[in-house]
Structure formats: structure tokens, C-alpha cells
Amino acid sequence: MRACCRAGACGGRMGNSREVELVATETTAAHPTGDEDIVVSLGDFIRDLRIDRPELGAVKTALERGDIDAAGRAYIAWFRTKDMTSELFVDWGRRRREPDYDVSRDDGLLPRPVLMLGIQNEYTIESADGLLAGRMWDGYNTCDVSRTGIDWREGPLPCITRLPVLGTMRHAMFETGDAKYARWAADHIAEYMHNWPIEEFIGKGTVGWVDNNTVSRPWHWCMHPERIMEISHTLTLLRTFPEVSDDELLAILHRVYQEAVWVRLHAHEWVDQRHNGGLGMITGLAYACQTLEDFGAAEAWSDYNARMLAQYIGEAFYPDGQCIEMTCAYSQMVINQVQRIACALKDRERMQGAMPRLKAIVDWAIGLRRPTGLLPAFGDLYPSSFSHAIHRPLLDWIDIPYAKTILGEQEAPLPPFVDWPPPGTQAWAGRYVMRSDWSPDALYLCLHAGPPGISHQHGEKLSFVLAAHGADFIIDPSSTRYRSNDPNAFISGQRAGFLHNTITVDGVDVHLNEPLEVTQPHENPWEHGEHFVYAAGRYSFAPAADAQWQRRIVFVDRSYWLLQDVITGEGPSASIEQSFQFEKGTEVEIDGTRTICTAPNGARLAIIPLEGSLQPTVSIGDRSPHITYWPHGEQTEHPHSRGWTGRSSHALMPAPAVTYSGRAPLPATISVALIPLAPRAEMVLPGITSSTADGKTLWTLLYPGGAVTVTTDAISCEVRA
Incomplete structure (x- = not known):
């Protein structure tokens, strides 16, 4: 290690407390420049203690007489009894006082x-x-x-x-x-x-x-x-x-100090990439600073950490609050850590400038939250309880009172928006949520029409999820954990496009053929009327297939949906598959071309084809290999087919999937009504009619007291109420 402090700091008697204090603030551990700086001697580690603090008087006395061993013992005597209450640590005292305290609030457990x-x-x-x-x-x-x-x-x-x-x-x-x-x-x-x-x-x-x-x-x-x-x-x-023993505790603290120097040295490499590993290093350094708060280097590390966190918040999230990784389970944990560390560093000036983006991050989580309590499972792994997305102290710091309502801690106020992104705001993530209300029984649909994300990508462009009447019906099929040596392991990332609620054309499924992130807001249709919400997005299968796909979704009077898939291309016809993956435990019945899905709570979803000649088949836990063009448009064999979901566990679980397939002339339009029905409700379907003239189809979608009209062709869609 290079000389880490001024003359006299590496041995011998300290001249006075002022000299010791200066030495403690000038170590290269606080501002490392090379890997060799991570090797800090025990003596230099102890000399970095902030002996100007009255509680470290015994340490100061020992250091002034040059007794490093005694200084170490004196510090551990203080460390054993000091108050370590913090934003970051488990509140063990509260857990003792409140046996029913929800330990999931504590980062040290869950x-x-x-x-x-x-x-x-x-x-x-x-x-x-x-x-x-x-x-x-x-x-x-x-x-x-x-x-x-x-x-x-x-x-x-x-x-x-x-x-x-x-x-x-x-x-x-x-x-x-x-x-x-x-x-x-x-x-x-x-x-x-x-x-x-x-x-x-x-x-x-x-x-x-x-x-x-x-x-x-x-x-x-x-x-x-x-x-x-x-x-x-x-x-x-x-x-x-x-x-x-005291020696054991001192050795562990010494190692934490040295490893913190390593993080301080390398954190920027991953923050600059806007990678969650950068946030991990920020978080690790924050914990080290809290543990080592009695050491001079910790103050410099905290200043640096605030700068790194402000950079990460500003660069790793779109203005609408979505993490640029675009994977919901990771994003949930990312935003929890961002909020937690931001609160721990809120007195640092750089955190004040991050407050608007922090609010957008919380609004993103609230906006995407399904009525059943979880985020959609877009991307790798499976989201945990929504409460894990929110660090409650942030809600008081930034004043987001409606978040506590969504967390079930109060009855009002509700969020000032129902759909996300709120009407009139920019859509950066390209995810569009339309919902009926904020109740647990609300109707909800989230369309993913944005970029794949900078990591953990799945072939889920234009996929969607749907929940209604307290049940998750159409889900994004989640994955297992990444690895396991369990003899019954069945590991799968579920990344291939055909596994999602998407379209395949001549066997080609959604794959990575567009930029992983965007640099400006999306211009996808996102329209709101008194009795409708309309969203749409596009995907091109080129160059693997000369075909384009547009997906249109109209939410009629916040009571049911019209789903329309339009496939165009140069060929006269194409083989088309339209897939729907359902939640585990859903019962699926095929009635002609209709699919009737029943959730465990008795709620139902009817999928009613209105246009097109595709025929449905059901898959449940299909282990047969399947052709995919994931990830980069070249044909490969996927080890299993449709009909699975995961829970970040060691094995996939069978879950029903329905695929409508057949050959259709191009351009092809596939129109489907998605009709949710409450438990014990009669199978009464809304009135839906269509007529065609001059190459355009006029859809009339009835609701009590009125109708929404949708005029479509292969190029355009106009919605009115």
C-alpha cells in the first residue's frame, strides 16, 4: 500500500489530538486511486477513527501513547454498546417490543x-x-x-x-x-x-x-x-x-473497511453502465458507511455515494419512473434500494435534486401495480409483494400520501391518476396501464409496447397482462431462478417470444431487433375519452420475416376490451399464432372458438373471436421442443413449449396456455373481445357489431347507455364515443 497518511501516522506516539485528527481525514482509503489502496493495515485502520468524538476518548488516549492494541480494545468496547439504529438496519428493538411487527419491512430479512x-x-x-x-x-x-x-x-x-x-x-x-x-x-x-x-x-x-x-x-x-x-x-x-471475542469483531470490521475501499474504487464502473450492479455497490458502500460511521473515511465515502446515487437515479430511470432495465421484478428491488439509500443520504445536497425523479419512480410502481397486489412479471424472475417496492419513510420525505392508501395503511387519498402513464404525460417506458378503479376487484390491463430494456430482456414486445374481479387471468409467464442443483430442477428463463402473449408469423416470434432503450418519449397511440381508453404499438419481424404487426387495445367504458392484431407483409398469406398464457390454477374451457377461463375465486374471462379464422388449442406444461428466433432472429430450438409459469423457484409449474393458430391472407386482422365476468355473474356478453365499407371496418361496442365506435383498416384505427 502507498503511504496512507502523513508522517507519524504509521507508528509511534501521536504529538497531539489535532495532528491525529488531521491524519484521520487524509487517508488514501477515503479517496483510493488504485487496487493496492484496499490493503489497509490494522494500525492505519484504527488511526482513522474520529477521536475528536467524546465517546472515543479511550481510543484517543491509547493512540496518543502509541498503543494500537489498547485502542482497538477500547473501540470494540464502545462498538458493542453503541446505538446502531439506522434507516438501513433491522430495528431489533422494535421487533422485541412488537412481536407482530412485519419483518418484511426490514432489509436485513426481507x-x-x-x-x-x-x-x-x-x-x-x-x-x-x-x-x-x-x-x-x-x-x-x-x-x-x-x-x-x-x-x-x-x-x-x-x-x-x-x-x-x-x-x-x-x-x-x-x-x-x-x-x-x-x-x-x-x-x-x-x-x-x-x-x-x-x-x-x-x-x-x-x-x-x-x-x-x-x-x-x-x-x-x-x-x-x-x-x-x-x-x-x-x-x-x-x-x-x-x-x-473483541479480536474477532475488530478483524471483521477491519475487513469491512478494506472491502469498502474496494467498492469506493470500483463503484463508478457499474454506475456509469447504469447497471443494477452499480446500485448494488452504492448500497453496499452505504451499509459500510453506517457500520463504520466512527471512521473518517466513512464521511468521504458518503459524499461520494450521494454523487453516485444521484447519477444512477438520473441516468438509470426514464423520466416516467421506469428503470431502463425494463424488468419488473428487478425494478421492484432496485427502486426499494434507491428509496432506502436516498433516505439515508437525504441530508446530502445532491439528493434534493433527485426528489422529482424519486416521486416518478414511486408513481411508476403504483401505476403498474395489478389490483391483485403484484407488479406484472415482465422480464426475469417473479415480483414479490408490492410493499417491497416502497420504502415508507420516503413517502413522508417527498410527501406522496396516496402511496400509503395503495399500501392499505389508510382509506384516502387515492392516486390522482387511474391509468399510467397519466393522460397528458410523456410515455417513455412504452408500458400502458388501463384500469377501471383502484379497488382490489378492478379491471386492469397492461400493454408492453416499449423497448426490451438494457438487461434481462424477454421477447414480450406487445405482450400484455390482464386482471379482473380479484383474479390474475392473462399473465406474463415468469421464470425460475437462474440455477439449481436440485435433482427435480426444471430451470427456464422463459425468454422466447412465443411463450408470451404475442403473435408469431410463419414460426418467427418476437426477438431482439430494435434498440434496447429509447432516447425520447414514445409516440404510440395513448388516447382517453369519456367512455374509452385506447393504446397501440407496433413490431416488425424483419429481417427474420417480412412481416409487421400492430396491436390495438380499446378499453370500452372501463368494462371490457377489444383486442385487434393486424399483420401485414409482402406475401399473399402467412401462418399465424396468437397466444395467451394464463395464471396457474385457471381452468380453461374451449367452446367452439371461444375460450372461457375460470379463476379459483370464480371470476371468469371470456375470449371471444370476432374476426379471423384461427382455431384454439390448449397447452399445459408442454415439454416438447419448440422453434424460436430468440434472441437475435436466428432459428434455434427452445427446450420446451408453452403452458408454464414460474415463481423464481427451482422448477417451472404447469399453467394453461391457449394458442389460436391458422393460415390467413395478408393483410390479416384478428379481432377479439376480452370480457371479464365477476364471480357468479351470468354469461351476458355486451353487444358488439361490425360493418365494412370502402375497405374500412366500423365496430360498434355497446355499453349501458351508449356505444364506442372504432373504425379500422390495416393502417389506421380511430376511436370515438
Whole structure:
């Protein structure tokens, strides 16, 4: 390591407290410039303590006489008893006072931070005892290490260097007070530090992934930040156990300090990419700053972190609040962390300028939320409870009172919008939500007509999801977690276009053939009248197929939908498939060309073809291979076909899918009515008629007291009421 402080700081007696204070503010750990700066000696680490603080008087006295060991002991004596209440840590005191406190509000237990999304964790005593018995896991794979111990280098647990099991041990420590869990956690951290000395990080960069069955190197960009968070959370409990020695606690804090230097050095590389890994590093550094608040470097790191977070908020989100990754499960965890860290840094000047975008982010989450309580599952993995998208203290800071209504904490006020993006505002994400109201039984449809996103893309352009009367009917088929060595694993990302609620033309499905993000708002139709909402989008299958597709959706009097797919191309005809994927547990009945779907609560959705000659077939858990053009327009074989959904678990689950297929002359227009029916409601369908003249079709869509008219041809669509 280069000289890290002024003369006299690396040994010997300090001249006076003023000199020590200056030394503490000028370490290269606070402003590292190279990997060698991450190797900080124990002495330099302790000398960085802010001994101007009265509570560190014993540390100051020891340092002034040159006794590093005594200074370390004095600091740990303070660390064991200090107040560690924070925006970031689990409020253990509140959990003791309120046995029914919802632990899902605490980042240290649930929800999982973004870099752990898809990780399966268990907060039970049984799981903790399993770890003590050698049943090790990393959230993806499992391994019995009872006889061999953990292989920290070549073992089959790729994410073990995140230290994800510490959450389970925290739960056991808190619930039982038994020191055996604290000892195991301390030993686990010590094993990691011994097997991966900090010196080995030098020159390795931020990529250290090996494969799905080998330990990831700890400098890998999505291992490091989570590890700091896990250790920091664990220290808030570990310090209370006398069975964990002062030397052990000091060694762990010293390692957190050094790893924080590494994050400070490399965070900008991922923030500049607008990648969620950048946010992970911001979050990890925030936790390190909170844990190490008594050290001089932490103040400089916090200033830097506020700058990085402001950059991330400004560049990784569209003005309408959608994360440019466009994947909802990740976005949910991303925005939770953004809000949480922004609140922790709200006194920093840079956070004041981020407030409008933070409000847009919350409005995005509220706008996309399904009446049944979850976000749509566009992109990888499966969203968790909507409450995990919102960090409640932010609602008071920025004053978003209607968010508390959506969270079920009060009855009013409701959001000032029903559809999203609100009428008259710019649509950057290209996702359009039309809903009847804010009740749990509301009718809801979300059309994805935007870009694929900069990561975790799926072939879901122009796909949509639909919920009604308390049930999810048409869903975006979600994926499993990324890997598992479970013998019954059935892993799938469900990314291919044909798996989604989309169109295929001559076997070609939606694939990546357009920019991953946009630089200006969409110009897709997004129109609102007193008795209708209308949205549309376009997709070209070129160059894989010479065909274009336009999807139009009209919400009639907020009571039912007209769905129209128009396919054009140079050929005289094309083989067309129109797919609908339904939620697990939905019963599907084919009646001629009609599809009647019944949810577990008795609500129904009728899919009524109005135009076209396609015929329906049902798929449930079809394991046969299927042709796809995902991801880049070249024909490949997908390992399974339609009729599946996931829950970020180790295996797909069968769920019914209906595909309407057939050959049609081009241009082809496929018109379908989507009619939701409440439980026990009679099958009474609205009046829908059509007439054709001069190449245009006039649709008359009745509702009580009036009608919406839709005039269409292969090029245009005009809606009136």
C-alpha cells in the first residue's frame, strides 16, 4: 500500500489530538486511486477513527501513547454498546417490543436486496440448525459439507461468497439468543476472510464469475456488495454476544473497511453502465458507511455515494419512473434500494435534486401495480409483494400520501391518476396501464409496447397482462431462478417470444431487433375519452420475416376490451399464432372458438373471436421442443413449449396456455373481445357489431347507455364515443 497518511501516522506516539485528527481525514482509503489502496493495515485502520468524538476518548488516549492494541480494545468496547439504529438496519428493538411487527419491512430479512433477487432464503430455526449440521446452500445450489467443510474455491456453491446464509443465522440469533448461532456466523465470516485474503483482490477487476457449479470469486461485481450488507447486518447482533471475542469483531470490521475501499474504487464502473450492479455497490458502500460511521473515511465515502446515487437515479430511470432495465421484478428491488439509500443520504445536497425523479419512480410502481397486489412479471424472475417496492419513510420525505392508501395503511387519498402513464404525460417506458378503479376487484390491463430494456430482456414486445374481479387471468409467464442443483430442477428463463402473449408469423416470434432503450418519449397511440381508453404499438419481424404487426387495445367504458392484431407483409398469406398464457390454477374451457377461463375465486374471462379464422388449442406444461428466433432472429430450438409459469423457484409449474393458430391472407386482422365476468355473474356478453365499407371496418361496442365506435383498416384505427 502507498503511504496512507502523513508522517507519524504509521507508528509511534501521536504529538497531539489535532495532528491525529488531521491524519484521520487524509487517508488514501477515503479517496483510493488504485487496487493496492484496499490493503489497509490494522494500525492505519484504527488511526482513522474520529477521536475528536467524546465517546472515543479511550481510543484517543491509547493512540496518543502509541498503543494500537489498547485502542482497538477500547473501540470494540464502545462498538458493542453503541446505538446502531439506522434507516438501513433491522430495528431489533422494535421487533422485541412488537412481536407482530412485519419483518418484511426490514432489509436485513426481507425483501432481499436486488443482487440477491431470485435467491431462495429461509428464516427458520430449522434452516439454521441445518447449516450447523453441514447442509450448506447459497440460495441456488445445496451441498452437504458436514464431513469436508466448505470448499471456498472450487465447491458447487457459486454464490457462497455473498455470505447469503448469514440472514438465516441472524434470525436464529435473535429468536433464540443461543450463542451457538453467533459462533457459527462469526466462524463463517472468518473462514471467508481466511480463504480469500484481501490482497488477492488486487488487479482482479470486478468480474469473477466461474460457472453455475463453482464458487464465484469474491471480487465479482454481484458478490461483493451483498457480502458487505450481510456482514454489516450481522454485526448489529453479533456484537451483543460475549462468546464472539473483541479480536474477532475488530478483524471483521477491519475487513469491512478494506472491502469498502474496494467498492469506493470500483463503484463508478457499474454506475456509469447504469447497471443494477452499480446500485448494488452504492448500497453496499452505504451499509459500510453506517457500520463504520466512527471512521473518517466513512464521511468521504458518503459524499461520494450521494454523487453516485444521484447519477444512477438520473441516468438509470426514464423520466416516467421506469428503470431502463425494463424488468419488473428487478425494478421492484432496485427502486426499494434507491428509496432506502436516498433516505439515508437525504441530508446530502445532491439528493434534493433527485426528489422529482424519486416521486416518478414511486408513481411508476403504483401505476403498474395489478389490483391483485403484484407488479406484472415482465422480464426475469417473479415480483414479490408490492410493499417491497416502497420504502415508507420516503413517502413522508417527498410527501406522496396516496402511496400509503395503495399500501392499505389508510382509506384516502387515492392516486390522482387511474391509468399510467397519466393522460397528458410523456410515455417513455412504452408500458400502458388501463384500469377501471383502484379497488382490489378492478379491471386492469397492461400493454408492453416499449423497448426490451438494457438487461434481462424477454421477447414480450406487445405482450400484455390482464386482471379482473380479484383474479390474475392473462399473465406474463415468469421464470425460475437462474440455477439449481436440485435433482427435480426444471430451470427456464422463459425468454422466447412465443411463450408470451404475442403473435408469431410463419414460426418467427418476437426477438431482439430494435434498440434496447429509447432516447425520447414514445409516440404510440395513448388516447382517453369519456367512455374509452385506447393504446397501440407496433413490431416488425424483419429481417427474420417480412412481416409487421400492430396491436390495438380499446378499453370500452372501463368494462371490457377489444383486442385487434393486424399483420401485414409482402406475401399473399402467412401462418399465424396468437397466444395467451394464463395464471396457474385457471381452468380453461374451449367452446367452439371461444375460450372461457375460470379463476379459483370464480371470476371468469371470456375470449371471444370476432374476426379471423384461427382455431384454439390448449397447452399445459408442454415439454416438447419448440422453434424460436430468440434472441437475435436466428432459428434455434427452445427446450420446451408453452403452458408454464414460474415463481423464481427451482422448477417451472404447469399453467394453461391457449394458442389460436391458422393460415390467413395478408393483410390479416384478428379481432377479439376480452370480457371479464365477476364471480357468479351470468354469461351476458355486451353487444358488439361490425360493418365494412370502402375497405374500412366500423365496430360498434355497446355499453349501458351508449356505444364506442372504432373504425379500422390495416393502417389506421380511430376511436370515438
